[in-house]
Amino acid sequence: MAQGTKLQSGIRSRISVATLVAVLALAFxxxxxxxxxxxxxxxxxxxxxxxxxxxxxxxxxxxxxxxxxxxxxxxxxxxxxxxxxxxxxxxxxxxxxxxxxxxxxxxxxxxxxxxxxxxxxTMKLSPSLPTLSVFSVGRMENILVAAFTNEDAKNILQALKNRDSELQVLDQTDRFVAVRMDMAFVSNLMSMKGVEFIQKLEKMESLNFRLQDGDMDTSEVAPKGDYSDLNGFEAGTKVMNFESMWAKGYHGEGQIVSMADTGLDSGVADSISPDFTGAVKSGYSFGAGAKTWSDPMGHGTHVAGSVLGRGTSSGGALKGGAYAAEMVAQGMWSTIIDNLTVPPKLNKLFDAAYNDGARIHTNSWGAARNFGVYDSMAQQVDDFMWNHPDFLILFAAGNSGVDMDRDGRIDPNSVGSPGTAKSALTVGASENLLAIGGIQKKISELKTAKDVWPAEPIWSSKISDEPNGMAMFSSRGPTTDGRRKPEIVAPGTNILSARSHVPGAEVMWGAYNDDYVYAGGTSMATPLTAGAAALTRQFLMQKKNQANPSAALIKATLLHTAFDMFPGQYGQGSATQELQLRPNSDEGYGRVDMKAVSELGNATRFVDSEGVAEGQSEDQTVQMKSGTLLANLVYTDAPGTPSAGAALVNNIDLIVTGPDGKVYGGGDSINNNEVVELSGLKAGRYTISVKGIKIPMGKAGKQPYALVYTSR
Incomplete structure (x- = not known):
């Protein structure tokens, strides 16, 4: 697969992630x-x-x-x-x-x-598990065992019960077994037939950025709460140019988005907030001890508002990106443990949503540790998308961005699972543009700043004053095996959205009034991107005659139109330059830009292919007078193996050949999304090729893909 190549009157080289990818690819x-x-x-x-x-x-x-x-x-x-x-x-x-x-x-x-x-x-063992030794005896851990088959899982569980008298069964669904067990018995698991992977059952958390006591204070300018002080940037949609899509009639009509989160407002359609009246197609409760899909925490309601809130309570001022879409709400909050109870088998979430017609599923939660790994949770995401290629799953990248080496740049490799899934659209957070409301302090004034962001220029910057900059907390890639994550970013600081009316629900970054609250995190960027995905799907169906666009095509379109924020908010050329040219593992391909989506015309072609076989090539030709060519390839890869050193299974390449025979792209065996971006081109015929390099686990020997390309 072709690592991104960008030309402006020649080739502009990329280092950073590109170098890592090349080294890993060569080694393999x-x-x-x-x-x-x-x-x-x-x-x-x-x-x-x-x-x-x-x-x-x-x-x-x-x-x-x-x-x-x-x-x-x-x-x-x-x-x-x-x-x-x-x-x-x-x-x-x-x-x-x-x-x-x-x-x-x-x-x-x-x-x-x-x-x-x-x-x-040890082939079956996650590196996240504590080292096994004589000191493991008596140490209890929550463990997730992925078996190859459902029958294997039953046999494994019975064998564990026979060996460990202290075993606590947390869950057993199909091929997944979640237990609390003595680490001394992990060695028995490692030798059992049917065990695919053994890992810690990570605690899943909502990925709003959590403030410390004192981060909010009364000295900040307080919003009025009557909507007279709003300037249009509060919801985050203005920075993303949603107005351009709305003006052309795309509001999410006919689209169904599912959200798995802490719940949605009252959890009863008849008594829900006016911002969601008529918006909820169905609701499910997955929270331990919960009887409805209500939101006693507040996070899920804020997320839902960013996806498709009608804005009724604000007179239309604070509405979500796809405010005419419908939602399948999935509540996972447990008041018993005051946290999410995510089912170890994620298909419980995905199946319910898919069967109710949802084709986009947004998730603002994940593990805040064991960064960069491809594990059983990430594999499940890829497995479902492989078997349901028209179902786009989004995950927040996480809020673990820190500068521990004190060089003024956020450190790499902090994306958590399931955001490490290959085919999921993983979303990072850029800054919103807002000077009143939420958190308006300098980063240096936050309680944790001296420990995690101690150096300039991050130290003296603010949280939402530069829309072309990254949120300092946004998790960065690459993954452990060198893949780019996140792939895209959206505003995730000081986002104003719907407030849960359940008594005791959190106000997060502060209340605007009884109906809306501020919040920040990749949790906030992800639902805004889900709304963008819903409008993009509607656009492809209605404008580009794609009756049932694949998840890969929706993702490719969003990456194709993303705005490159290079060089970021701290200028170009210094050691603290925030961003390299796209694609990278900070912003991915850039910030979501719905204006660019709305302007895709006849110069852009969309290919949603059934696939290319190993050793074969599918070609598109473009006759150019001169100008630029941008091509994006995305494919939903077969699910990887958590124990493997690399997650990618099927390898296809994006290659552009110029009229003089010069070849651009190719050679990346790490990622399943790629770009060739050329400018200053000479007149002539250009061939855009998708080539099957190695396809061991294709569909009838082929790897399906989506290609979006624009010539100007």
Missing amino acids: ESQAGTVLHFQNGSVDPTQVRTNMSSVFAVSAQDYVLQFHSSITESDKAALTDMGVQIFRYIPDDALIVRATERQLSQFAATGKVNAWIPFQG
């Missing part, structure tokens, strides 16, 4: 077919094999089967015909399978096999 490709890459290290399977017993196992066990070269559809068909179960892909060129030694030996006679080894031990 140089050892293709000879080494297995796991999160906990790499293994030469031929060396492991020499130490194994030659006695054939009678019963089927779980193995990693590595091929000499690319895995083909006929290879997989041959294995299946032999009765071998295929579960996952492991780089390089390997499959996790369930088979007998005899079956594997029989298949190896084809000459296609490099080696096979048992899938066991």
